[in-house]
Amino acid sequence: xxxxxNASAEALIKSEDPKHPANLICSLCRQFYxxxxxxxxxxxxxIRHEDHVFLAPSGVEKELMQPxxxxxxxWASKEYIRRPLALKPxxxxxxxxxxxxxxxxxxxxxxxxxxxxxxxxxCETGQQGPDPGVFAMNKIEQIKGISRGGAGSMEVAEGGxxxxxxxxxxxxxxxxxxxxxxxxxxxxxLEEAIVKxxxxxxxxxxxxGVYVWGKNVTQAKTQAESLDYLFxxxxxxxxxxxxxxS
Amino acid sequence: xxxxxNASAEALIKSEDPKHPANLICSLCRQFYxxxxxxxxxxxxxIRHEDHVFLAPSGVEKELMQPxxxxxxxWASKEYIRRPLALKPxxxxxxxxxxxxxxxxxxxxxxxxxxxxxxxxxCETGQQGPDPGVFAMNKIEQIKGISRGGAGSMEVAEGGxxxxxxxxxxxxxxxxxxxxxxxxxxxxxLEEAIVKxxxxxxxxxxxxGVYVWGKNVTQAKTQAESLDYLFxxxxxxxxxxxxxxS
Amino acid sequence: xxxxxNASAEALIKSEDPKHPANLICSLCRQFYxxxxxxxxxxxxxIRHEDHVFLAPSGVEKELMQPxxxxxxxWASKEYIRRPLALKPxxxxxxxxxxxxxxxxxxxxxxxxxxxxxxxxxCETGQQGPDPGVFAMNKIEQIKGISRGGAGSMEVAEGGxxxxxxxxxxxxxxxxxxxxxxxxxxxxxLEEAIVKxxxxxxxxxxxxGVYVWGKNVTQAKTQAESLDYLFxxxxxxxxxxxxxxS
Amino acid sequence: xxxxxNASAEALIKSEDPKHPANLICSLCRQFYxxxxxxxxxxxxxIRHEDHVFLAPSGVEKELMQPxxxxxxxWASKEYIRRPLALKPxxxxxxxxxxxxxxxxxxxxxxxxxxxxxxxxxCETGQQGPDPGVFAMNKIEQIKGISRGGAGSMEVAEGGxxxxxxxxxxxxxxxxxxxxxxxxxxxxxLEEAIVKxxxxxxxxxxxxGVYVWGKNVTQAKTQAESLDYLFxxxxxxxxxxxxxxS
Numbered sequence: 001x002x003x004x005x006n007a008s009a010e011a012l013i014k015s016e017d018p019k020h021p022a023n024l025i026c027s028l029c030r031q032f033y034x035x036x037x038x039x040x041x042x043x044x045x046x047i048r049h050e051d052h053v054f055l056a057p058s059g060v061e062k063e064l065m066q067p068x069x070x071x072x073x074x075w076a077s078k079e080y081i082r083r084p085l086a087l088k089p090x091x092x093x094x095x096x097x098x099x100x101x102x103x104x105x106x107x108x109x110x111x112x113x114x115x116x117x118x119x120x121x122x123c124e125t126g127q128q129g130p131d132p133g134v135f136a137m138n139k140i141e142q143i144k145g146i147s148r149g150g151a152g153s154m155e156v157a158e159g160g161x162x163x164x165x166x167x168x169x170x171x172x173x174x175x176x177x178x179x180x181x182x183x184x185x186x187x188x189x190l191e192e193a194i195v196k197x198x199x200x201x202x203x204x205x206x207x208x209g210v211y212v213w214g215k216n217v218t219q220a221k222t223q224a225e226s227l228d229y230l231f232x233x234x235x236x237x238x239x240x241x242x243x244x245x246s
Numbered sequence: 247x248x249x250x251x252n253a254s255a256e257a258l259i260k261s262e263d264p265k266h267p268a269n270l271i272c273s274l275c276r277q278f279y280x281x282x283x284x285x286x287x288x289x290x291x292x293i294r295h296e297d298h299v300f301l302a303p304s305g306v307e308k309e310l311m312q313p314x315x316x317x318x319x320x321w322a323s324k325e326y327i328r329r330p331l332a333l334k335p336x337x338x339x340x341x342x343x344x345x346x347x348x349x350x351x352x353x354x355x356x357x358x359x360x361x362x363x364x365x366x367x368x369c370e371t372g373q374q375g376p377d378p379g380v381f382a383m384n385k386i387e388q389i390k391g392i393s394r395g396g397a398g399s400m401e402v403a404e405g406g407x408x409x410x411x412x413x414x415x416x417x418x419x420x421x422x423x424x425x426x427x428x429x430x431x432x433x434x435x436l437e438e439a440i441v442k443x444x445x446x447x448x449x450x451x452x453x454x455g456v457y458v459w460g461k462n463v464t465q466a467k468t469q470a471e472s473l474d475y476l477f478x479x480x481x482x483x484x485x486x487x488x489x490x491x492s
Numbered sequence: 493x494x495x496x497x498n499a500s501a502e503a504l505i506k507s508e509d510p511k512h513p514a515n516l517i518c519s520l521c522r523q524f525y526x527x528x529x530x531x532x533x534x535x536x537x538x539i540r541h542e543d544h545v546f547l548a549p550s551g552v553e554k555e556l557m558q559p560x561x562x563x564x565x566x567w568a569s570k571e572y573i574r575r576p577l578a579l580k581p582x583x584x585x586x587x588x589x590x591x592x593x594x595x596x597x598x599x600x601x602x603x604x605x606x607x608x609x610x611x612x613x614x615c616e617t618g619q620q621g622p623d624p625g626v627f628a629m630n631k632i633e634q635i636k637g638i639s640r641g642g643a644g645s646m647e648v649a650e651g652g653x654x655x656x657x658x659x660x661x662x663x664x665x666x667x668x669x670x671x672x673x674x675x676x677x678x679x680x681x682l683e684e685a686i687v688k689x690x691x692x693x694x695x696x697x698x699x700x701g702v703y704v705w706g707k708n709v710t711q712a713k714t715q716a717e718s719l720d721y722l723f724x725x726x727x728x729x730x731x732x733x734x735x736x737x738s
Numbered sequence: 739x740x741x742x743x744n745a746s747a748e749a750l751i752k753s754e755d756p757k758h759p760a761n762l763i764c765s766l767c768r769q770f771y772x773x774x775x776x777x778x779x780x781x782x783x784x785i786r787h788e789d790h791v792f793l794a795p796s797g798v799e800k801e802l803m804q805p806x807x808x809x810x811x812x813w814a815s816k817e818y819i820r821r822p823l824a825l826k827p828x829x830x831x832x833x834x835x836x837x838x839x840x841x842x843x844x845x846x847x848x849x850x851x852x853x854x855x856x857x858x859x860x861c862e863t864g865q866q867g868p869d870p871g872v873f874a875m876n877k878i879e880q881i882k883g884i885s886r887g888g889a890g891s892m893e894v895a896e897g898g899x900x901x902x903x904x905x906x907x908x909x910x911x912x913x914x915x916x917x918x919x920x921x922x923x924x925x926x927x928l929e930e931a932i933v934k935x936x937x938x939x940x941x942x943x944x945x946x947g948v949y950v951w952g953k954n955v956t957q958a959k960t961q962a963e964s965l966d967y968l969f970x971x972x973x974x975x976x977x978x979x980x981x982x983x984s
Binding site for chain 1: 282285286287288307358360363364367368371425426427451453454455481484485
């Protein structure tokens with residue numbers, strides 16, 4: 001494993017291109033900070049690009065993150081080929097890898113958005129539906145911003161049905177898994193949820209937040225935005241006595 | 247139809263002037279993004295300027311949009327004279343054109359604001375008024391920011407009554423139309439609402455958002471702001487048990 | 493009356509100093525826009541500086557305002573010595589002058605903040621107190637940001653009692669006046685409220701917003717901020733079943 | 739005591755390094771202003787660095803503060819070695835010093851966040867728990883952003899138990915003290931709370947705000963963020979009928 005003194009490892013995170021994964025992770029984290037998604041070092045984003053996975057470190061103020069802080073993993077071997085001294089890899093790493101491996105996703109975002117947390121708590125009450133393990137909503141235009149078939153890399157599903165995004169009259173369903181004491185212990189139940197819900201592009205974690213992925217950074221980001229919009233709307237609807245599914 | 251390699255088509259969207267429609271659409275979309283109006287590629291704005299209509303493309307992150315992404319339509323023929331390769335025109339296009347054609351508007355804004363969505367849901371409950379097809383409010387100062395007579399291009403109405411903006415004691419009424427599976431299918435009901443409500447400068451779409459227009463960009467934008475303020479206030483008033491019309 | 497072609501009138505609003513009133517009005521309006529205080533051209537600020545009163549025009553997008561848009565009035569004669577062609581003076585002008593004349597204030601801010609509007613509506617319900625004509629609150633630390641004795645220019649009141657800011661155990665009282673169809677018609681009732689409430693630094697206008705003044709721009713601005721904080725807190729407290737005065 | 743004309747005192751607050759305490763206090767205050775933590779000159783931050791304590795002055799608009807406005811105290815003697823003419827030291831000074839002295843903290847943040855104020859009011863109602871003198875919450879992921887053992891400078895507690903941050907299943911407890919007429923009079927009860935609650939990194943002040951400290955600026959800031967997130971979440975949970983401890 002290379003340390004940060006290694007020149008070839010350094011080249012992995014040095015670029016003038018704002019769209020280079022190491023730069024993009026930093027600029028997106030600054031943006032997510034203003035959304036309340038990565039408060040107090042929580043949350044983050046990982047990008048899989050060509051043969052590498054780019055990961056934010058654990059416990060760093062996300063709005064201040066620099067390319068120098070980024071871990072780089074070799075996709076084939078899952079070994080770190082760049083590891084910033086004095087930093088630890090994010091505890092979210094196995095969860096990001098689950099989305100990359102199981103859904104062929106290229107970007108995965110984890111937020112601690114309060115709207116996500118509140119939605120999981122409201123599902124627990126049974127007031128919006130019988131199943132505390134799924135957040136469901138329909139007949140809201142913004143649902144059309146959410147893809148069917150996970151990362152959306154498959155254009156056609158097994159039965160030949162055309163994939164794409166959800167329609168206005170479809171019911172969006174996002175599975176909710178139980179939280180665990182240690183974030184890395186979420187991997188097993190997250191992977192189960194991904195298997196059990198082949199169309200979902202996100203998994204909510206009770207009292208914790210949400211994981212959202214996409215076939216590229218743009219899809220992951222716009223889906224994370226659309227979902228956060230829907231979570232917030234759902235909380236407001238609940239306060240006003242309105243049902244999420246009609 | 248010209249493609250983007252055509253030099254004269256390119257000139258349509260190249261300008262150093264920040265008030266040029268191609269630049270203005272981009273800067274306004276960045277601003278609207280911070281308002282939560284165009285989350286996850288939703289919403290947008292179109293400007294009719296001289297012989298052309300400038301339109302944002304479909305499915306692009308609105309806060310990142312560049313003049314290069316803009317479609318330009320010839321007003322007389324309604325044909326695209328600039329069409330960015332690899333992008334699709336916005337599904338809102340027929341709706342923007344309805345406002346331009348029927349009201350002689352020069353700018354039309356479409357938002358997915360949650361306040362607009364919530365207002366349509368609250369109207370559906372019948373708790374604020376008998377008609378789920380209209381949002382009505384009076385005796386709020388900000389109503390004075392809304393014009394009578396649509397795009398406001400006519401200074402005097404048929405009966406000789408002076409037009410202008412609503413007064414404090416007037417009741418503002420914004421029609422609400424049903425949403426459809428596909429955005430372009432809203433055109434017919436939007437056009438009907440425009441005919442039925444000759445004084446309105448906006449149409450709400452149930453569980454979707456709002457279309458707002460004006461005789462110029464400034465009027466469209468300030469009316470969209472005033473309406474969003476009123477939608478938000480209406481939701482808060484409802485939470486507090488207060489009536490929108492008194 | 494000079495028009496804007498007059499060089500000496502132009503000099504009144506041209507300065508490199510960001511604290512010059514013509515520049516300060518513009519930068520503060522940009523800031524107030526982000527607070528939701530001047531949505532859709534509503535609200536504004538006026539500064540009295542030496543022999544002049546600087547006023548924003550009517551109906552201009554406040555976040556885009558430029559020094560060139562500013563009206564300048566001669567304090568002694570109350571006549572405009574700079575008047576931008578094609579713009580109208582703000583309808584708030586007589587209300588700003590009331591604060592300057594009756595309280596020797598040097599800056600007055602008018603906001604359409606939704607929190608101010610909601611507070612006036614909640615006072616109307618009688619649920620927080622018997623008098624719909626006054627917003628009262630006590631035992632909240634932020635009240636200490638509000639001055640006694642209006643613009644605070646007098647250090648000692650008639651009876652020799654020391655003036656200054658409200659204390660934590662004092663009850664802050666802000667009078668509420670009825671709104672009128674035309675903003676300039678508020679002058680009489682605003683002046684009456686100023687006389688009747690000699691300690692207030694602000695007057696709420698029902699279903700409209702608030703006027704706040706100070707002995708200088710800093711005091712007007714910090715008081716407007718503290719009041720808006722208290723209005724927002726009051727609305728949230730009401731939602732939670734908490735009393736404003738205890 | 740030096741005045742600001744003293745060159746060596748000036749050197750204490752002049753630096754090109756954005757991480758120098760005098761610069762950091764200013765940039766953090768600008769950031770806190772956008773969070774609503776230091777509205778209307780309220781709230782602030784103090785940093786203890788090497789032999790000095792850097793303190794913001796009283797009554798200054800925090801978002802406009804400059805290094806020139808900063809007071810510097812000698813840690814050993816507790817005497818000011820830099821004192822800006824015409825400014826007064828913050829009334830929070832004895833409270834910041836309490837955290838530095840009793841917990842060996844190096845940074846302490848004071849906010850007037852409305853969420854902190856509302857949480858103290860809700861605790862008073864007894865609806866979320868029997869003790870109005872403590873805010874308690876558990877099973878929310880963000881709790882893991884809060885340290886045990888105050889400033890966290892001790893790695894092992896007396897009984898040999900490993901310290902660090904709270905776990906997901908731990909119950910976070912933040913003491914609440916009564917507010918006083920004058921901020922400096924909070925010192926005694928704040929010090930008592932620090933003694934009584936050896937694991938807390940924060941003390942809430944009823945109807946006022948919160949004090950949060952850390953072993954360095956980063957820990958103080960990220961804990962202040964995590965706590966504010968939890969206070970906001972607690973208020974929203976209360977509105978939705980959800981319990982803070984389960």
